[in-house]
Amino acid sequence: MPLHPLCVEALHGVAAPWKFVECDPxxxxxxxxxxxxxxxxxNSANAIVVVGKSDPPVxxxxxxxxxxxxxxxxxxRRKLGTRKASFAPFEEGEALTGMVSGGITxxxxxxxxxxVDAAVMKRDRIVLGGGTRDTKIVAxxxxxxxxxxxxxxxxxxxxxS
Numbered sequence: 001m002p003l004h005p006l007c008v009e010a011l012h013g014v015a016a017p018w019k020f021v022e023c024d025p026x027x028x029x030x031x032x033x034x035x036x037x038x039x040x041x042x043n044s045a046n047a048i049v050v051v052g053k054s055d056p057p058v059x060x061x062x063x064x065x066x067x068x069x070x071x072x073x074x075x076x077r078r079k080l081g082t083r084k085a086s087f088a089p090f091e092e093g094e095a096l097t098g099m100v101s102g103g104i105t106x107x108x109x110x111x112x113x114x115x116v117d118a119a120v121m122k123r124d125r126i127v128l129g130g131g132t133r134d135t136k137i138v139a140x141x142x143x144x145x146x147x148x149x150x151x152x153x154x155x156x157x158x159x160x161s
Contacts, residue, residue, distance in 0.1 A: 004099055004131020006108030011137075016146050018139035025133035028102040030066045033127070033136065041066050045126040045141075047104045049093035049112075052080030059088060059096055061106050063116040063144060064156035065123070075154050079115065105129035106149055107137055116144050117155035 003011070003020050011018060027036045034041050044066040052058040058080050064070050070087075077085040090101040096111050097104050105128045106114040120126060121141045128137045145151065 002130070002132065002135045003137070004103070004105070004108065004135075006098065006110070007105060007131045007137065008108075010108035010147055014143060014146055016140045016143035018137055018143055020130055021127075021136045021138055023134060023136055025102075028129075028133035028136075034066075039127050039138075043123055043126055045120050045123075045128055047106050047109075047129055049088040049096060049104065050076050050080070050085055051088040051092065052077065052082030053084040053086070054080075054082045058082060059112045061097070061104070061109055061112055061114045062155060063106050063114065063120055063128075063149065065117065065119055065126075067159055068117060068119060068156035069159045070117075070156045071154065075152065076115075079152065099129070099131045100133055103129040103132045103135070105131050105137065106144060107131070107147060114144065114147075114149040115152045115155055116141070116149045118151055118153045119156065120144070121151055 030044050048062045
């Protein structure tokens with residue numbers, strides 16, 4: 001199975017329905033993947049590693065619909081309990097998760113809290129990274145809660161068109 005080993009372990013025995021989909025690593029970025037493989041952008045959920053500026057820094061993984069914008073300066077900053085917050089640099093996200101940018105997923109992530117925007121939970125199914133750039137996970141959003149994620153109202157809002 002081409003899923004990241006952390007994902008394989010986390011998915012073992014879960015009740016929520018899921019499957020994995022292999023993809024071309026060059027098409028792993030959300031918009032490219034959706035266009036090439038026929039998934040709606042509204043059903044794609046991005047995992048974004050954020051960092052709160054403190055000593056030591058604090059991190060979280062935020063899961064938001066691809067058609068939404070993460071409220072990093074409001075809700076995220078307040079939940080982190082810091083005065084400033086930002087998107088973690090790609091290298092930092094990769095080092096913290098053990099996964100590759102473009103494939104980072106909350107599934108199996110044990111190094112930081114996972115916060116899911118409430119809008120994600122309203123979808124019938126979502127597409128998530130598989131921990132690598134050549135795999136995606138298609139699952140019921142309830143999978144995230146089953147794996148210990150916290151649902152947060154107002155974590156993100158619809159992106160301006």
